[in-house]
Each structure stands twice: as structure tokens, then as C-alpha cells.
Amino acid sequence: MSKKSKIFLFVLIILSVLMAVFVAISANADSQLHGFYKVIGTPVYYVQKAFSSVGNAIGQRITILQDYKKIQAEIDSLREENEHLSSLEDENARLERENEELRALLEMEETIRDYKILRANVITQDVTGWFNEFTIDVGTARGVQNGYVVITSRGLVGIVYNAGLVSSKVRCIIDEQNVLMARISHNDELVRVRGTSNENYEGLLRVDRIAPDAEIQEGDTLVTAESGDVYPRGLTIGTVVRVGVDVDGTRFAEVEPSVHFSTLISVNVLLPQGESVPQE
Amino acid sequence: MHDRKHVVYYCISVLILAVLQALLPQSVRMLGTMPQLLPVFVLLIASRMEKEEAMVFGILSGIFFDIVYGRYLGFYGLLYMFFAVGAAMAGPVLLREKKWWPCVVLPPLLFLYCMVESFFARVLALYASKTGTLYAYGYGNHLVTRILPQTLYHLIVLAFMIIPVLWILKKLEPKPMIRYDV
Numbered sequence: 001m002s003k004k005s006k007i008f009l010f011v012l013i014i015l016s017v018l019m020a021v022f023v024a025i026s027a028n029a030d031s032q033l034h035g036f037y038k039v040i041g042t043p044v045y046y047v048q049k050a051f052s053s054v055g056n057a058i059g060q061r062i063t064i065l066q067d068y069k070k071i072q073a074e075i076d077s078l079r080e081e082n083e084h085l086s087s088l089e090d091e092n093a094r095l096e097r098e099n100e101e102l103r104a105l106l107e108m109e110e111t112i113r114d115y116k117i118l119r120a121n122v123i124t125q126d127v128t129g130w131f132n133e134f135t136i137d138v139g140t141a142r143g144v145q146n147g148y149v150v151i152t153s154r155g156l157v158g159i160v161y162n163a164g165l166v167s168s169k170v171r172c173i174i175d176e177q178n179v180l181m182a183r184i185s186h187n188d189e190l191v192r193v194r195g196t197s198n199e200n201y202e203g204l205l206r207v208d209r210i211a212p213d214a215e216i217q218e219g220d221t222l223v224t225a226e227s228g229d230v231y232p233r234g235l236t237i238g239t240v241v242r243v244g245v246d247v248d249g250t251r252f253a254e255v256e257p258s259v260h261f262s263t264l265i266s267v268n269v270l271l272p273q274g275e276s277v278p279q280e
Numbered sequence: 281m282h283d284r285k286h287v288v289y290y291c292i293s294v295l296i297l298a299v300l301q302a303l304l305p306q307s308v309r310m311l312g313t314m315p316q317l318l319p320v321f322v323l324l325i326a327s328r329m330e331k332e333e334a335m336v337f338g339i340l341s342g343i344f345f346d347i348v349y350g351r352y353l354g355f356y357g358l359l360y361m362f363f364a365v366g367a368a369m370a371g372p373v374l375l376r377e378k379k380w381w382p383c384v385v386l387p388p389l390l391f392l393y394c395m396v397e398s399f400f401a402r403v404l405a406l407y408a409s410k411t412g413t414l415y416a417y418g419y420g421n422h423l424v425t426r427i428l429p430q431t432l433y434h435l436i437v438l439a440f441m442i443i444p445v446l447w448i449l450k451k452l453e454p455k456p457m458i459r460y461d462v
Contacts, residue, residue: 008332015339015361022354027408044299044348051302059305124302124349127314129430130401131351169351176409197405197416200425201312262306 045123045167049137052123056265112151112232115270118142120150122264123167132158132175132198136267139164147230149270155236155258156224157267168269172261173237174203181225182207182237189214190225193237193255203261205238207253216243216253232270286452287333290325294341297321298348311429318345319360319393320437323386324445326364338364352404359400363393383442390434394427 001009064071120136138144140163150157150170158178162169171178178195192209196202210216220240224231238257246252297317308315322341326334342360346353370385402414415422 008335012335012361012365015335016358019339019354019358019361023352023358023404026351026353027404047299048302048348051299055303055305058303059307062305062307125306127301127304127316127349128397128401129313129426130398130405133351176405176412194411195409197402197412199416199422262309 042165042167045137045139045164048123048135048167049121052121112235112270114273115149115232116273118144118269118271119266120168120269121266125262125264129198129201132172132195132203132261133161133169134172134261134264136168136170136269137166138269139166139168141165143271144168144269149231149235150267151235151270152259152264152267154260155238156231157259157261157264159230160269170267174198174205174257174261180231180237182222183225184214184216185221185223187215189216191216191222191253193222203257204241205255205257207240207255208250210251210253212251216240216251218243222255287329287337289452290337291340293325294318294321294344298344301349310433312425313429313433315433315437316430317437317441319363320386320390320434320441321445322360322364323367323389323393324438324441325449327367327370327385328449329364329368331365331368334364334368335361338362355400355404359393359397363389363396386438387431387435390438391427391431394430394434398422398426398430 118138120138122134123137124135126133136150144160144163146160146163148160148163150160156173158170158172158175160168161171173180173193173195175195176197180193182191182193183189184191189211191207191214193205193207196204196206207216207222218240222237222240224233224235224237226233236258238255240253241256242254244252244254301317304315306314318341322338326337329337338361339357341364342357343354345356345360350356367385367389370389406412406414417425
């Protein structure tokens with residue numbers, strides 16, 4: 001073996017060991033290596049956000065073009081319908097919608113009354129298909145810290161696990177690393193919910209630790225339970241789609257999350273009430 | 281490829297491609313997978329590099345991908361480095377400097393890349409979650425639902441990328457000196 005080949009092999013081995021050490025260290029949730037993202041990730045964020053805005057605009061235009069005929073037909077239909085409606089019925093429909101929105105806001109307000117809401121845009125989604133996470137355009141500069149909960153009006157989305165200066169990475173609840181306690185909404189039974197392998201792109205959650213006498217069936221809604229001050233109580237997680245029995249005789253259930261993660265455009269980060277929200 | 285400053289140009293191209301990845305809408309998903317521009321580009325360029333250049337190019341590309349899209353720093357750095365070196369070594373050994381060797385070398389290499397990537401991604405997921413099974417529905421299901429569709433999409437991206445990239449590489453090659461024999 002020539003001297004050049006020996007040097008090449010030596011460098012290759014050193015780099016491989018170094019990368020393997022980095023992977024092992026960064027796999028630890030409390031790793032100091034995550035600070036590396038704050039240094040490198042901050043300038044990348046601005047470019048990402050610009051391209052994300054362009055990408056969203058292009059995506060919206062593509063959607064509009066694809067649905068053009070359908071939208072045109074719907075518009076014609078709605079115009080005809082609108083001519084036949086009386087002004088009183090329109091006003092009534094408007095008031096009903098307002099009433100529903102106010103009720104939804106009131107319920108959300110009670111659930112998250114100990115938190116402030118910080119709106120954030122999703123700037124990148126996972127492209128590898130292996131990590132159920134995405135990046136948002138707020139970071140420690142706006143008061144976001146690791147461990148903060150992320151929600152939408154439909155329910156629980158995930159948790160911030162790597163907060164940079166101007167952007168943060170959020171791990172979705174369907175990720176295998178996520179475990180949380182939940183309650184069945186109609187009978188308050190406590191169960192454990194964890195993310196599952198996304199090998200088949202199902203994006204389902206698995207419920208275990210179901211008490212033998214607990215009632216759980218398809219269609220039940222799960223909400224977050226009090227669990228070590230991580231998640232606020234009462235946030236919607238999802239709906240039970242299947243109940244089964246494991247090989248060891250214990251029951252399990254599969255839950256479809258209430259949030260569609262692949263179509264997320266904006267989310268809300270919950271900041272504890274004591275924290276001030278620095279302005280942009 | 282003997283002019284090593286081109287490695288800088290390729291690294292800049294990687295930065296652009298990594299961010300352009302964000303432009304792709306979710307509607308381009310096929311069989312659940314998204315097209316990935318970076319691994320195809322890295323292997324395509326590396327197949328025409330010396331192995332030392334490919335090693336540097338691979339590790340820098342991979343680390344940048346880890347920062348922008350990855351979860352574990354070093355995961356794609358390691359993966360891209362080895363496969364870039366593999367692409368650089370496989371071409372000349374097998375096909376002796378033919379221009380079209382990426383078409384023959386890269387498809388099996390991309391398939392192997394998908395297999396290795398999926399295996400180590402699952403191992404890391406098990407290590408981080410401390411529970412679960414490596415392949416929840418068996419390796420056969422994993423192959424059909426994840427590896428083969430991802431490989432297919434890589435090949436589609438390669439088909440779009442190969443001609444313009446090879447054309448640009450040809451333009452960047454230094455022109456031979458003209459000798460006037462007296």
C-alpha cells in the first residue's frame with residue numbers, strides 16, 4: 001500500500017470515528033452539541049425563510065391552477081345560490097359562525113390560560129422521511145426555549161427540542177421519541193400515548209397502559225393529561241381508530257392525530273405566562 | 281477531475297440545492313416519499329472525483345444537510361462521506377474512465393445508500409426512544425414501502441440531473457494545451 005493510500009485511510013478512519021462520536025453525543029437530548037446549530041443555523045434561517053416563502057407561493061399557485069375548473073364551477077354554483085338567499089338568512093349564518101368561533105376560542109382560552117401564544121410559520125419540513133420534525137421561524141430571540149409546547153387550533157402538534165436564535169426545530173408527537181400521558185375525554189381514564197414507527201407513513205399514535213376495566217373504543221377522543229408540567233391539560237391529541245389486544249394479552253389502541261402534520265403552514269408556540277414576548 | 285478548486289464550487293452548489301429543497305411542495309410526494317436532490321447530486325459529482333476530494337466533499341455536504349434537515353449531527357456526514365468515496369472508487373475500477381459510467385454505477389449505489397440510510401435511521405430511532413422494534417412490519421414490508429420507492433425517486437431525480445450536471449462538468453474541465461511542434 002502506498003504512503004498516499006495509508007494517509008487517506010488514516011484520515012478516513014479518523015473522520016469516521018469523529019462523526020460516530022458526534023452522532024452518539026447529539027443523540028442525547030441534553031447534548032451541548034445542539035449549541036452548534038445555533039451558530040450555523042442562524043444565518044441559514046434567513047435564506048430558508050426566503051425560499052420557503054417563494055415555495056409556499058409557488059405551491060399555492062399550483063394548487064389554484066389544479067383546482068381552477070372545480071373552483072370555477074363552485075363559484076358559479078355559489079352565485080346562483082346566493083341570489084336566492086334572503087338577507088336575514090345570511091345574517092343568521094354569519095352570527096352562527098361567529099358563535100362557533102367564539103366558543104372554540106373560549107375553550108382554548110381555558111385550556112391554555114397559563115400560557116401566552118406566539119404564532120410561528122413552518123419554514124422547512126422533514127425531507128428525509130425518517131425524522132418527524134419541522135423548523136419554525138421563531139427562536140430564543142422571541143422567547144422560545146427547548147421543551148415548549150407547539151399547538152394549532154386543531155390540537156397538539158409537538159414540542160420544541162432545539163431552539164436556535166431565530167429558528168427552532170419541533171419534534172412532532174407522532175415521533176417515536178415522544179411519550180405523553182393522556183386521558184380519554186368521555187371517562188377521564190388515564191393512558192399512555194407514544195409515537196410509532198413511521199415506516200408505512202401512517203403517522204399514528206399508540207395507546208398503551210390501558211387499565212383492564214377502562215373503557216376505550218373507536219371514535220374516542222384523547223386529550224393531554226397533567227404530566228410533569230410539560231403539556232397543558234386538555235389539549236386534543238387525536239381520535240381512536242382501532243382497539244386491539246397484544247400478544248401478551250394487554251390492550252392497545254391506535255390513534256389518528258387531530259393535526260395533519262404534512263400540511264402545516266403555521267403553528268402556535270405556548271410560552272409560560274411569566275415569560276415576556278420580545279417583539280420582532 | 282484534477283482541478284481541486286472545483287470542490288469549492290460543488291460545495292456552494294450543495295448549499296444552494298439544500299435550500300432549494302425547501303421550494304418543493306408536498307404535492308410532489310410519490311408513494312409517500314419526497315424527492316431528495318442532495319444525495320443524488322453528491323454521488324453524481326463524487327463519481328467523477330478523486331477519492332480524497334470525494335471524501336471532503338461528502339463530509340461537508342453531509343454535515344450541512346444534518347444542520348439544515350437532520351436530527352443527529354454527523355449522521356449524514358458519515359453517510360455521504362462513505363458513499364462519495366465509494367462512488368469515486370467504483371467508477372474508475374469498474375469502467376475505466378467512461379463518460380457514461382454514472383448511469384451504471386449510481387443506480388445500485390443509490391439503492392445501497394437507501395438501504396444503509398434506512399437501517400441506521402431505524403437503529404438511531406430505537407436508541408433514542410429506548411423501545412420499539414427495528415422493523416415493525418418486517419424487513420420485506422420495509423423494503424417495499426420505504427427503500428424501493430425512495431430509490432425510484434432518486435433515479436428519477438438522477439435522470440433529470442445527469443445531463444445538465446455532466447454538461448457543466450465538461451465545460452469546467454481544463455482545456456488541453458495545444459502544442460506546436462517545430
